[in-house]
Amino acid sequence: MPTAAMPGSLPLTSAPPGSYPDRMKHFLTLACTSIPLLVLAGCGDGSGKGPEPGPVPVAPTENLDRDILSTGLALDVTAMTGEATIELAPADKPGASFEVAGLVVQSVEDTSGPLEYAVQDGRLDIGVKESAENTTLQIKYTYTTQKAFDGYLAEGLTFLWPRFCGNLFPCKSVPSEGVTFEIALSGVPMGKEAVFPAAIPADAPTYMPAFALGEYTHVALGTTTAGTKVGVYHLPGEEAAAAEGTKDLAAVFDWLEKTYGAYSFGGEVASVSAEWGPGAYGGMEHHPYWHIAREAMNDPVTHAHEAAHGWFGNGVRIACWEDFVLSEGTVSYLAARALEAVGGQAVGEKVWSDYQAELDAVIQDQDTVLMLDTCNTIDLITHPLWSNVTYMKGAFFYRAVEAQVGRDKLDAALEKFYGTYKNRAARMQDMIDTIEAETGADISVHVDGWLKGLGKP
Numbered sequence: 346m347p348t349a350a351m352p353g354s355l356p357l358t359s360a361p362p363g364s365y366p367d368r369m370k371h372f373l374t375l376a377c378t379s380i381p382l383l384v385l386a387g388c389g390d391g392s393g394k395g396p397e398p399g400p401v402p403v404a405p406t407e408n409l410d411r412d413i414l415s416t417g418l419a420l421d422v423t424a425m426t427g428e429a430t431i432e433l434a435p436a437d438k439p440g441a442s443f444e445v446a447g448l449v450v451q452s453v454e455d456t457s458g459p460l461e462y463a464v465q466d467g468r469l470d471i472g473v474k475e476s477a478e479n480t481t482l483q484i485k486y487t488y489t490t491q492k493a494f495d496g497y498l499a500e501g502l503t504f505l506w507p508r509f510c511g512n513l514f515p516c517k518s519v520p521s522e523g524v525t526f527e528i529a530l531s532g533v534p535m536g537k538e539a540v541f542p543a544a545i546p547a548d549a550p551t552y553m554p555a556f557a558l559g560e561y562t563h564v565a566l567g568t569t570t571a572g573t574k575v576g577v578y579h580l581p582g583e584e585a586a587a588a589e590g591t592k593d594l595a596a597v598f599d600w601l602e603k604t605y606g607a608y609s610f611g612g613e614v615a616s617v618s619a620e621w622g623p624g625a626y627g628g629m630e631h632h633p634y635w636h637i638a639r640e641a642m643n644d645p646v647t648h649a650h651e652a653a654h655g656w657f658g659n660g661v662r663i664a665c666w667e668d669f670v671l672s673e674g675t676v677s678y679l680a681a682r683a684l685e686a687v688g689g690q691a692v693g694e695k696v697w698s699d700y701q702a703e704l705d706a707v708i709q710d711q712d713t714v715l716m717l718d719t720c721n722t723i724d725l726i727t728h729p730l731w732s733n734v735t736y737m738k739g740a741f742f743y744r745a746v747e748a749q750v751g752r753d754k755l756d757a758a759l760e761k762f763y764g765t766y767k768n769r770a771a772r773m774q775d776m777i778d779t780i781e782a783e784t785g786a787d788i789s790v791h792v793d794g795w796l797k798g799l800g801k802p
């Protein structure tokens with residue numbers, strides 16, 4: 346996959362509906378010219394004798410262990426068709442399986458031609474042989490509009506968290522799976538702009554990619570010391586709210602880069618106003634163009650929170666859904682830290698007093714233990730971990746650790762953790778181990794109190 350950061354929005358005229366992006370053309374050309382002896386629809390070997398017999402087909406085989414390296418998506422957002430070009434790592438077992446619950450699969454090929462496949466219980470099993478080299482699959486499909494924040498939404502944007510990538514493209518939703526992406530959209534309706542990353546150049550969780558269609562206006566907010574361009578895409582009528590919510594966003598991003606390490610998902614980032622309908626609040630960490638609910642566009646904490654997921658939650662993926670606090674607790678803490686760093690002590694105190702009120706409110710009836718011994722055995726959608734308890738108790742855990750070890754030492758430990766696990770998956774225990782190793786402190790009283798206990802320590 347290319348590693349260059351590419352422009353994130355596609356004007357209406359640059360990709361006519363139904364066209365293949367260049368990458369797909371390349372795929373087909375390669376298939377036709379460099380492997381002439383294999384049977385491929387539309388390809389001859391140039392001898393006039395017709396194609397030779399193809400390889401023996403492999404029966405569809407369930408294999409969810411095959412590592413996905415990259416996924417290229419070409420989506421026609423009007424026809425609601427997709428072509429996924431998926432590169433798999435070498436494997437010593439045949440078969441490859443993907444979640445496709447919301448898709449209708451139309452064809453599956455590798456570079457030598459069509460493959461046998463079967464769809465069962467929302468799972469696509471492909472008859473692809475084991476390989477000592479990377480294997481490239483091309484899957485054509487249709488997708489559909491989803492109704493419950495679980496795929497492409499009627500409002501014109503996607504929402505795949507936590508386990509709904511299979512409603513937009515063939516994938517594995519387990520959060521430890523890291524994939525690079527290329528995305529091309531066609532069929533963007535007249536008068537709308539599509540905001541999405543053309544490339545996600547480092548391994549990301551499969552809920553991270555997104556696109557949003559709307560009458561967007563882009564406002565450049567500044568460029569960080571490291572050269573990252575920070576902006577905001579807002580919808581009509583949101584100029585004032587966007588300006589209020591993002592007035593320090595470029596400085597926040599600069600502080601995150603300087604304090605914890607280089608951002609890994611491209612050279613251009615932005616908050617994007619998300620039309621989630623009335624009553625929706627918060628945001629979604631669709632880096633590098635994370636979504637902010639329209640009703641939260643004026644809230645700096647939400648913008649800073651989603652930006653911080655570029656380091657924790659996305660930059661370092663959670664290994665298990667049970668590690669949700671590693672994502673949400675960490676970035677809730679960092680949103681307060683970043684806003685204080687750029688806005689002053691009073692700003693930080695205001696964030697913490699709001700957090701305190703949120704904690705007190707939610708702990709009454711939704712308290713739960715934040716660290717569990719299992720890994721990917723819970724459904725986060727229905728589990729008590731999916732509540733503001735995780736965000737707030739997680740934030741106060743870090744605040745307590747900070748009070749014990751000192752702010753600079755905790756920042757150094759977080760930087761070390763990010764450097765160690767960047768673009769990989771980790772558990773909350775790895776964070777605890779790193780903090781203790783880097784600071785020399787025993788933080789078990791805070792772990793036991795905030796993460797493994799109930800109530801407020």
Ligand SMILES: [Zn+2]
Pocket residue numbers: 630650651654672673676
């Ligand atoms: Zn979050």
